[in-house]
Amino acid sequence: MSHAAASSHAELDPRKALPFPKAVLPVLRNPQLRKNVAHAIDVIQAKRAKLVAEKTDWQELRTAASALRTHALENLGAYLEQFEERCTAAGGTVHWAADAEEARHIILDILRQENASEVIKIKTMTSAEIQLNPYLEGNGVSTFETDLAEIILQLGELEPSHIVVPALHVNRSQVREIFARRMGRPELSDDPKELTNAARTFLRQKFLSIPTAISGANFLIAETGAVGVVESEGNGRMCLTLPKTMITIAGIEKVLPSFQDLEVTLQLLARSATGERMNPYTSIWTGVKPGDGPQKFHVVLLDNGRSSILGKSKERQTLKCIRCAACMNSCPVYRQTGGHAYGSVYPGPIGAILTPQLMQMKHAQTLPFASSLCGACYEVCPVKINIPQVLLELRSQVVNQERKQVGRVFDPMYLGLRAANLLFAQAWIFHTAQWFGRMGLGMFTGKDGWIHWLPSVGGKWTQTRDLRGLPSQNFHEWWAKQRGSKPSKGAK
């Protein structure tokens, strides 16, 4: 069975993933994948742009959201304690997990206490981050995703490529093939309605028979101890009402100080994420209520590298993210590559800054360079994360690591940039280097005055573009000839 376009064997573990420039190669040669991704994000982007345009106070909303997220992060300890206290008072149980392993153990322990051999799930990126499903499956617990896109991925054994629409790289004929094979429904056509109904029938049995659910959280509200999930399909609402036990896993950065903060956050989130004024289902629950919904409720608060990000003033803004994915939808790099090449469950611009930081800068070091710094991500970010600024900060950290490595002497890019610094220190050195450059490149310049091939790093340029040969006279030489070399006023 072939479903090559979905690149089923993507490795989303940053510790094992290929460097970004290598990981993109099969994707860039895959016309179906590129069409699927570009089409999907163009549609979302157009919807988003239309709805953002109708909000005259959009920039004020962004400013307010940025301020409230910054405030929440700067007082995170206090708000988390408040959340724990209020959630506990309302009948919930709060667990603290320092890392992915601890979070997985906590969740498995709860499931064992409940004698659960099956669990239904609401789409959660945090669960993917800690690789929960394979762990649970390996320990005898079957997991069933209930979000339509997640079902497609789970049944097709595919990896998510986007944080809001994780199966955007899969088209409907591929969905048909997966459903026909895994649900035993060979009669299915690729009509979206028919496919959705097939998923619905499949899910009903799960909702009605499995009493334990796992969710993520879009936000935790410190003031009331409430947890909120924002979704489009109603599967989340089913998971929040039918099961007897609910386990929520949430990154510690998801806290909002008060219920009132949803006013700003929800206006931004749905418009930014799916191009809707309001998402169809917003579920907010506080602890447990007799006779209403799950009677046992656990929250696992996950650190997994977040508190180390919190401690750094330039990088802290990364944690403002509300996971809307507007950055990847607007990103011209993501538009070509899709998500898998980022080697992380968090792809796109936010993934390029979040993943290496969650990995303590020991892995995913090519990701901060996976951007042309065009700034589209910052322009659309509803909480004003200056992603290019963080990318530059992380690039500088990667280079500072490289400065200490012996292998740097074999890196032509590193050597070139170090040398260029010396050239720019004095005009006469720069001008001498220009002369040598003209001589050196002259050997590669064709009769048409253009360079079609260069060795080493230059070959990375000439593999797809020509370069005009260097002119016989630089501008400063022309000026000196025309106007004399007398230093102008102000020269030192």
Next chain:
Amino acid sequence: MRASLFITCYNDTLYPETGRAVVRLLERLGVELEFNPKQTCCGQMHANTGFRAEAFSQAKRLVRLYQDAETVVVPSSSCVAMMREQYPGIIEQMGNKELLKQYAELMPRVYELSEFLIDKLGVEDVGAYFPHRVTYHASCHGVRALHLGERPYKLLAKVGGLTLQTLPNVDRCCGFGGTFSVKNAEVSSAMLAVKLQDVISTGAEFCTALDNSCLMHLGGAMHRQYAGMKTIHMAQILASTEENPAEATL
């Protein structure tokens, strides 16, 4: 009006015709131009590749070099963006209060070319003549860092003989990104392919911009592909007159 021209390192090295055009254009408009021969680079390439200490040494040098200049004009939107957006953080981290003060005093006097024409000189009609179909690539730094907005369009609208062809997805990156174009050459090329489709679809003869770095990228692909289209910095269009046309058209 007196202004000091910061030509930028790559214009000096690769595109001297842009510099000559700026001189022709501004002197025609009565500006007394100076050229500080000690100038080299703003540090953008180093800063964007993570070499912050090196970028700082360039930044420090540039701020000191131009501290007495009345006005500085720069025909490169990304270099101006570097100075406006990145210098403060770099100087704050690695420099001292005095340098930060010198920087703060200098910056309001630094103009990108279209800003200089529209905001400082207050001209839209520079008396140019360029009888060609032209499309304008807005460039990421021009759009999102400098917020040039309508300025380039106002200038092009007043060029005699020029027909402006609208570029679809005008705010989308061409994929250059400095060292990104070689560090991630394949993705950069994929972005370039998409951009080039849009540019060629306009049916223009020339693609112009206020940044030769994007044009080097686009122009390099046009040349490789025999696309039948050329790139030209906007300074060269604005300098062009009926009697004295732009060099690129000769």
